[in-house]
Amino acid sequence: MAAALRAALCGGILLCVAGMVPKPQNVRISSVNLHSTLQWDAPRFARGNISYTVRFKSINLPGNTYEPLGTKLRVPECDVSSLSAYGHYELQVRAEAGPRRSPWVALPFRPMDDTVIGPPEVQVKSESGALHVDFSGPFAEHKQDKWPLRQYYGSWSYRILYWKEGSTAGLTSASRVTHVDTKHNSEILSQLEPWTVYCVRVQAVIPEWNKTGELSRELCEQTTHNGVTPVWVIVAVLIGSMLAVVIAVPVCFFSFFHLYRLTKHVFCPSYIFPQHLKEFLSKPPSAPQSFSPLPQEEHLIYDKLTVISEDSQNPRGEAEGEASETPEHLQGSEQGNSNSGGGAASGKA
Known part of the structure; x- marks a missing residue:
């Protein structure tokens, strides 16, 4: 049963x-x-x-x-x-x-x-011997909405890992990898060797939740000059500046002096202005100009000069000769005087 x-x-x-x-x-x-x-x-x-x-x-x-x-x-x-x-x-x-x-x-x-924290978006730029690293995200996405994950977690920071390219096998050798933690969205990696290629990866770190995000893709960039000017360059610049000043000062002086002389020659010529024109131009335009009139014949005083030759035998001829040598206008004056004398004589008679 x-x-x-x-x-x-x-x-x-x-x-x-x-x-x-x-x-x-x-x-x-x-x-x-x-x-x-x-x-x-x-x-x-x-x-x-x-x-x-x-x-x-x-x-x-x-x-x-x-x-x-x-x-x-x-x-x-x-x-x-x-x-x-x-x-x-x-x-x-x-x-x-x-x-x-x-x-x-x-x-x-x-x-x-x-949830798994994904890798952030990273950009690396080489400038003045340093690497400028910018990063953002990751973001929480749902349908059409998108929010930064750091808004959900309290303690949020980024960890930047960098090393020389080819010096190690990447992150497998922790002794050759340097890391820097920051709470900002950018970091400047300084004190790097110039003209050297460095590789960079970034991840999010959340200590409060004991979470570490995924690493970003590896980005490698070569550094440039470290920005420190060598002493010989400074000395060369100082010497060159002094030579430039020593040469430039005389050139500027002689150029200015030549320009000054040229300007003075054009606008202030060196010839002397005539004195009578200076006096004429110094008088007012309305002032009457005084000119001494030419002397008139009636104001002239003449003295009769008789020349007697020693070997002359004909005094009358000499007299006639003297009369002929007398200028016409003087003869007219003598005739007028004789006429006036004759008239006076006839009046007296």
């Missing part, structure tokens, strides 16, 4: 198991920069098509019930990025084939802990 009951029970169990849908396998969370996806492996079930249902419950609040995240899913994954990044959840997934259901498979999920 007992053996028959045991056989019937085992047969019923086998019948139930044969009609049950297998549960999903290898349930896991894939989360990068708070973009989270619940994934699993599809079970082997030959009878009918399988769909999946995903639900969640918040563990922070006791007494909460499960809420659906996805139903009738045809692919073995479900986007759970809509859950709050600060929550603590339990996710469940099961397989369905018509009216048959598989058991639930549970998985705890805490977005801030489980």
Whole structure:
């Protein structure tokens, strides 16, 4: 009797198991920069098509019930990025084939802990013997929205790792790798060897959550001159400046002097202005000009000069000769005088 009951029970169990849908396998969370996806492996079930249902419950609040995240899913994954990044959840997934259901498979999920911090975006520029490193992100993306991850975490910093190219096997030799931590979005790597190629990688570090982000891609850049001017260059510049001053000062002086003489010659000529023109121009225009009149003939005084030759025998002829030598205008004057004398004589008679 007992053996028959045991056989019937085992047969019923086998019948139930044969009609049950297998549960999903290898349930896991894939989360990068708070973009989270619940994934699993599809079970082997030959009878009918399988769909999946995903639900969640918040563990922070006791007494909460499960809420659906996805139903009738045809692919073995479900986007759970809509859950709050600060929550603590339990996710469940099961397989369905018509009216048959598989058991639930549970998985705890805490977005801030489980997500992977991706690499930041990095730019490296060589200038004056130093490397200027700028970085930003990573960013949390959901649909059309985008936020910097550092807004979710309290203590956030960047770690810059750099080394000489070819000197080591990259990050495998920690003794040759130098790292610098900063809370800013840029850093200047100084005290580097000039004309040397350095490689740089950057990652995010969150000490409060004990998390370290992924490293950025390797960027290599060659440094230039370190910006320190050699002493011989300074001395050469000083000597050249002094020579330039010594040459420039005389040239400027003689150029100015020549220009001064040329200007003076053009605008202030060196010839002397005539004195009578100076006096004439110095008088006012309205002043009458005084000119001495030419002497008139009636104001001239003449003396009669008689020349007597010693060998002359004819005094009268001499007199006539003298008379003929007298100028005509003097003769007219004498005639006038004689006339006036004759008239006076006749009047007297």
